Amino acid sequence: MKLRLLPRITGWQAISTTLILAGTLAAIARFTYGLGATTNLTDEFPWGLWIGFDFLGIGLAASGFTIVAAVNIFHAKEYEPIVRPAILTAFIGYLLVVLVLIIDLGRPDHFWHPLVMWNPHSVMCEISWCLMLYTSVLSLEFAPIILEKVKITWPIKWIHAISLPLMIVGVLLSTLHQSSFGSLYLIVPNRLHALWYTPLLPVLFFISCIASGIAMILLESLILSRGGRELLSTHLRANLAKIIAITLAVYFVVRVEDLLARGALHELTTLTYYSVAFYTELLVGFVVPFALLLSDRIRTSRLGLYSATLMVLAGFAFNRMNTAITGLEVYPTQTYFPSLIEIFIMLGITALGFTVFSYVVKYLPIFEAVEEAGPQVQQEAATGRPEPIYLTRDDGGMESS
Amino acid sequence: MLIDLTLCMGCNACQAACKEENHLSPNEEKNLSLTAYTALNKYSDVYVRRLCQHCDVPTCVSVCPVGALVKQGDGPVAYDADKCIGCRYCLQACPYHVPKYEWSSTKPRIQKCRFCAPRLAKGQLPACAEACPVGATLFGDRDELLLEAARRLGAEPTKYVPRIYGKDDVGGTSMFYLSSVPFEQLGFDSRLGRVPLPMLTMSALSKVPNVLSVGGVVLGGIWWITNRRTEVAAFEAAEKKGETPRPEEKP
Numbered sequence A: 001m002k003l004r005l006l007p008r009i010t011g012w013q014a015i016s017t018t019l020i021l022a023g024t025l026a027a028i029a030r031f032t033y034g035l036g037a038t039t040n041l042t043d044e045f046p047w048g049l050w051i052g053f054d055f056l057g058i059g060l061a062a063s064g065f066t067i068v069a070a071v072n073i074f075h076a077k078e079y080e081p082i083v084r085p086a087i088l089t090a091f092i093g094y095l096l097v098v099l100v101l102i103i104d105l106g107r108p109d110h111f112w113h114p115l116v117m118w119n120p121h122s123v124m125c126e127i128s129w130c131l132m133l134y135t136s137v138l139s140l141e142f143a144p145i146i147l148e149k150v151k152i153t154w155p156i157k158w159i160h161a162i163s164l165p166l167m168i169v170g171v172l173l174s175t176l177h178q179s180s181f182g183s184l185y186l187i188v189p190n191r192l193h194a195l196w197y198t199p200l201l202p203v204l205f206f207i208s209c210i211a212s213g214i215a216m217i218l219l220e221s222l223i224l225s226r227g228g229r230e231l232l233s234t235h236l237r238a239n240l241a242k243i244i245a246i247t248l249a250v251y252f253v254v255r256v257e258d259l260l261a262r263g264a265l266h267e268l269t270t271l272t273y274y275s276v277a278f279y280t281e282l283l284v285g286f287v288v289p290f291a292l293l294l295s296d297r298i299r300t301s302r303l304g305l306y307s308a309t310l311m312v313l314a315g316f317a318f319n320r321m322n323t324a325i326t327g328l329e330v331y332p333t334q335t336y337f338p339s340l341i342e343i344f345i346m347l348g349i350t351a352l353g354f355t356v357f358s359y360v361v362k363y364l365p366i367f368e369a370v371e372e373a374g375p376q377v378q379q380e381a382a383t384g385r386p387e388p389i390y391l392t393r394d395d396g397g398m399e400s401s
Numbered sequence B: 001m002l003i004d005l006t007l008c009m010g011c012n013a014c015q016a017a018c019k020e021e022n023h024l025s026p027n028e029e030k031n032l033s034l035t036a037y038t039a040l041n042k043y044s045d046v047y048v049r050r051l052c053q054h055c056d057v058p059t060c061v062s063v064c065p066v067g068a069l070v071k072q073g074d075g076p077v078a079y080d081a082d083k084c085i086g087c088r089y090c091l092q093a094c095p096y097h098v099p100k101y102e103w104s105s106t107k108p109r110i111q112k113c114r115f116c117a118p119r120l121a122k123g124q125l126p127a128c129a130e131a132c133p134v135g136a137t138l139f140g141d142r143d144e145l146l147l148e149a150a151r152r153l154g155a156e157p158t159k160y161v162p163r164i165y166g167k168d169d170v171g172g173t174s175m176f177y178l179s180s181v182p183f184e185q186l187g188f189d190s191r192l193g194r195v196p197l198p199m200l201t202m203s204a205l206s207k208v209p210n211v212l213s214v215g216g217v218v219l220g221g222i223w224w225i226t227n228r229r230t231e232v233a234a235f236e237a238a239e240k241k242g243e244t245p246r247p248e249e250k251p
């Protein structure tokens, strides 16, 4: 499978290498000249593109906890093949977000302060803790994959022994900080536009991250299922799509009910910069994909799922960027547009993420279960995969035997 | 401090004194900045003095993840640059847009009015209150100043709008304003209300322990039930085949 993918990747490789280099240069500039010279952030607009990127990254990495919960806590074992990809996506996503956060901090050298200097009233403090703890959980969930590869098996037993509490803690931490990213804005009722500011921000952030996380992993499984080998059966994909559709519907209802309750609907009757941004976000990310996913034909067709998941992700990105940027442009009555350096750092880090993902997939047994398609997968899955099944296989790992 | 806008004549003595006290560049500035911890905004013929309100339940203190901002017992909201990580949440959250950031530095800090904490400790007045030639800025005990403000409102009800701004806005602040012009016309945000903003976050944060405990139990329970179901199913399947099932290993 990999071999066939390789030639396609090379074009990407050139692009991503360029982006990573540009991003590195931009980051060097940011650290040498400070934030003022390299970003368009100001006292009136202290948070910009990077915070939006963090929201996005965390949201897309939400698959890490939803899939883990579904498979290992709810015992939906048939989704086992996407557990590892989901954990990998989440792990990379979180590491990148932490990286961006550190670049964003005025004093990167103080980044560890929230861990020793607490302020229990601060959402930011809670998020730092959750990010740190959850990234550790993810690294533990991910560690067996590496350990199996390098054939050091003894720690795996230990990790297996604590895996249930570990997973529960992971799911709880995710629930907390996914919603807390919304809570960050609870304190700025005077700044954030009424179309986005609501006491329900944490709830809405949480619901939407479920949709985006699953959409992300569904998209991944589609992309990686090319070349005849299916990561998930059409039936399971359709099921995931159904879950996305339900989540979108719930989100839509809560969102509109909330606008109604707060009397903010009238903001939508006129066409303004904000209402257009709002409509785009809701139509692209929620209404249209929901309508698409209602149809059985779309749910079972690759092309249909491709477009629906892409729309969900785009709408999700719109939503987070609108909350982090557009909605906040009301107060200073000044607009913010990220500087080139901000953009390059973001692109570079995104490219880094994709590159790392493709390398890990190439060298580590992430899609192992696929190779074992058939009853054995179910067996292994049900027994919690006690023994790494490919230890007997050659080092290529990804080559089918 | 009680700031009576009807008395202020815009001489800028407060800013000059502040700049001298804090060793800032002495040029006159119209807006709060890194080098102006206080500034006069002019609205037709009214001057409004801006400065950190040293809120009673300060938003900046509540959002700071590392506790670099602290409300001191005697009023000042103090800042500790050694703790600050530069997340700029305080800039984002302060309802009065007070903290300013050293954007051009590679080791940036926050700058804002310190309520002359060192002077207060020595029993002196804040530099601005001492400098004001007409007593438009009065320093004193919070309760006494509130009484004084109420007395002025009572004595000249036609001169003032009937409101002591800061008495309980965003939960009360250390700065009170009296004015003859409605505050909304003087750049005071009418959307702020009386509830301290940190309360908005607390409603969400206070659920954290619940999410952890209830969520933990619920997830554990779900795991137990679904696990049992799989076990039973596996057992039944095995029974049918007439062989003993493989012992279940916990994932």
Ligand code: SF4
Pocket: B051, B052, B053, B054, B055, B058, B059, B060, B061, B077, B093, B094, B095, B096, B097, B098, B099, B112
């Ligand atoms: S005015 Fe702003 S900076 Fe000053 S104490 Fe209140 S919240 Fe903090």
Ligand code: SF4
Pocket: B063, B064, B065, B066, B067, B068, B069, B083, B084, B085, B086, B087, B088, B089, B090, B091, B110
């Ligand atoms: S910028 Fe510094 S003082 Fe302000 S909230 Fe962040 S850590 Fe606290």
